[in-house]
Amino acid sequence: MTDNLVIIAGGGIGGLTTALTLNQIGVRCIVFEAARDMRPLGVGINLQPNAVRELYDLGITAKDLDRVGLPAQEWALVGLNGNDIYSEPRGLLAGYDWPQYAVHRGRFHMLLYERVIAAIGSDAVRLGSRITGYRKNSEAGVCACIEHASGSTSQMHGALLIGADGIHSAVRAQMHPAQPPIHWGGAIMWRGTTWAKPIRTGASFVGLGTHRHRIVFYPISQADPQTGLALVNWIAEVTVDNAEGWKQLGWFRPVSVDDFVHHFENWTWDWLDVPALLRGADRVFENAMIDRDPVPTWQDGPVALLGDAAHAMYPTGSNGASQAIVDARVLGAAMLRAGTTQRALSDYDSKLCGPISQLVLRNRNAGPFGLLNLVDARCSGTFDNIDDVIAPEERTQFMAGYKAAAGLAIDNLNKAPPTIPKGAQISTLQPI
Ligand SMILES: Cc1cc2nc3c(=O)[nH]c(=O)nc-3n(C[C@H](O)[C@H](O)[C@H](O)COP(=O)(O)OP(=O)(O)OC[C@H]3O[C@@H](n4cnc5c(N)ncnc54)[C@H](O)[C@@H]3O)c2cc1C
Numbered sequence: 001m002t003d004n005l006v007i008i009a010g011g012g013i014g015g016l017t018t019a020l021t022l023n024q025i026g027v028r029c030i031v032f033e034a035a036r037d038m039r040p041l042g043v044g045i046n047l048q049p050n051a052v053r054e055l056y057d058l059g060i061t062a063k064d065l066d067r068v069g070l071p072a073q074e075w076a077l078v079g080l081n082g083n084d085i086y087s088e089p090r091g092l093l094a095g096y097d098w099p100q101y102a103v104h105r106g107r108f109h110m111l112l113y114e115r116v117i118a119a120i121g122s123d124a125v126r127l128g129s130r131i132t133g134y135r136k137n138s139e140a141g142v143c144a145c146i147e148h149a150s151g152s153t154s155q156m157h158g159a160l161l162i163g164a165d166g167i168h169s170a171v172r173a174q175m176h177p178a179q180p181p182i183h184w185g186g187a188i189m190w191r192g193t194t195w196a197k198p199i200r201t202g203a204s205f206v207g208l209g210t211h212r213h214r215i216v217f218y219p220i221s222q223a224d225p226q227t228g229l230a231l232v233n234w235i236a237e238v239t240v241d242n243a244e245g246w247k248q249l250g251w252f253r254p255v256s257v258d259d260f261v262h263h264f265e266n267w268t269w270d271w272l273d274v275p276a277l278l279r280g281a282d283r284v285f286e287n288a289m290i291d292r293d294p295v296p297t298w299q300d301g302p303v304a305l306l307g308d309a310a311h312a313m314y315p316t317g318s319n320g321a322s323q324a325i326v327d328a329r330v331l332g333a334a335m336l337r338a339g340t341t342q343r344a345l346s347d348y349d350s351k352l353c354g355p356i357s358q359l360v361l362r363n364r365n366a367g368p369f370g371l372l373n374l375v376d377a378r379c380s381g382t383f384d385n386i387d388d389v390i391a392p393e394e395r396t397q398f399m400a401g402y403k404a405a406a407g408l409a410i411d412n413l414n415k416a417p418p419t420i421p422k423g424a425q426i427s428t429l430q431p432i
Pocket of ligand 1: 009010011012013014015032033034035041042043044045105129130131132164165166167168169170171306307308309315320321324
């Protein structure tokens with residue numbers, strides 16, 4: 001029976017949250033994941049309150065999230081002189097009804113994977129299975145083409161196909177064959193984690209430097225009560241000339257700290273030693289900050305894009321994973337209204353594609369780090385008192401504008417009804 005089956009390409013954070021959501025509302029689904037095995041890959045990511053809300057509604061609790069990260073308390077930008085440019089409380093402290101979590105991406109991903117297997121069954125995620133393309137059926141539904149790790153190929157028929165296959169999405173490539181290549185603005189990031197003393201609140205996200213040369217760091221574990229050390233995620237970043245274009249660096253190219261530490265050699269203050277932080281990591285990875293130009297639609301009949309496949313974005317707003325989670329929930333809500341139909345996909349597409357494409361462009365323009373551009377433009381990054389450079393109201397207004405665009409305006413989020421009403425099942429609702 002494949003009548004109302006939903007096929008999901010990609011078992012990342014977006015694909016797995018989609019599977020959990022569809023299972024919650026009573027829609028049958030199957031995930032095809034290209035990787036041969038699930039491993040806890042990646043370093044730190046942030047789950048914004050709008051995403052944590054959805055995770056709670058999926059039955060993932062604060063206790064679960066505490067096992068893979070910790071609630072963030074503060075977001076701060078600091079100039080090269082060590083002086084604050086901007087800081088604000090985050091999560092519950094900021095007045096949201098849900099916390100923001102800073103988590104280990106791989107451990108959070110494994111948590112979702114375990115939940116999918118427990119809820120749907122061991123067959124729910126087919127590993128070593130890459131979706132290479134799709135054929136729309138003339139009547140209804142879609143046929144997904146799959147290439148298996150063994151080299152064999154197969155096909156799967158379903159009502160809908162959701163392309164949650166990441167920034168290099170094969171589904172998107174077929175949907176938008178004329179899309180331009182990956183976009184790279186010249187920023188290179190080196191990422192790692194180091195056991196270090198967390199600073200400020202003990203759960204602070206700190207962005208330090210200028211818009212073309214900075215380090216971002218935040219703890220992704222509670223401090224060990226014995227040692228006082230927490231696992232601190234860091235991203236060291238410089239922007240270079242991008243004339244030669246992006247060199248297929250992939251997500252995880254291992255490099256040595258010696259390759260890049262010279263960019264940060266003098267970055268020491270009495271409260272922070274950046275070279276020591278960088279040198280303290282066991283493993284370090286290099287990746288280019290890349291995204292994709294927005295496309296006019298995420299839908300092609302019975303096929304829709306979700307997560308990075310739909311809106312790969314610069315991590316400047318820390319919202320790539322959060323938006324993938326929200327996408328999954330908005331898609332589930334659309335199916336509650338219209339069933340596993342193309343109409344549900346149109347509803348999802350018309351709600352999200354326009355505004356989230358704008359967010360992609362906003363993040364390209366530095367997202368909330370845009371304040372650093374302002375500081376640079378007005379005083380080349382040199383200041384004694386930030387109030388003389390950007391008035392407090394202007395700083396607050398700038399951040400409020402970003403939050404509204406990212407669906408993080410506090411009142412709006414707190415007042416919004418649940419995306420998926422508790423207990424709602426597709427079979428109990430009349431498709432419109
Ligand atoms: C291995 C890995 C490590 C990452 N580490 C970080 C990190 O440290 N920090 C950070 O900010 N972001 C990281 N990201 C990106 C981040 O997870 C995403 O931006 C965000 O979570 C949105 O998730 P997504 O599910 O849309 O895409 P992704 O997380 O990219 O997941 C896509 C999934 O689809 C699979 N896939 C790809 N093509 C196909 C296909 N044709 N058929 C079937 N399956 C396919 C991939 O193997 C992957 O599991 C990482 C992504 C990956 C894949």
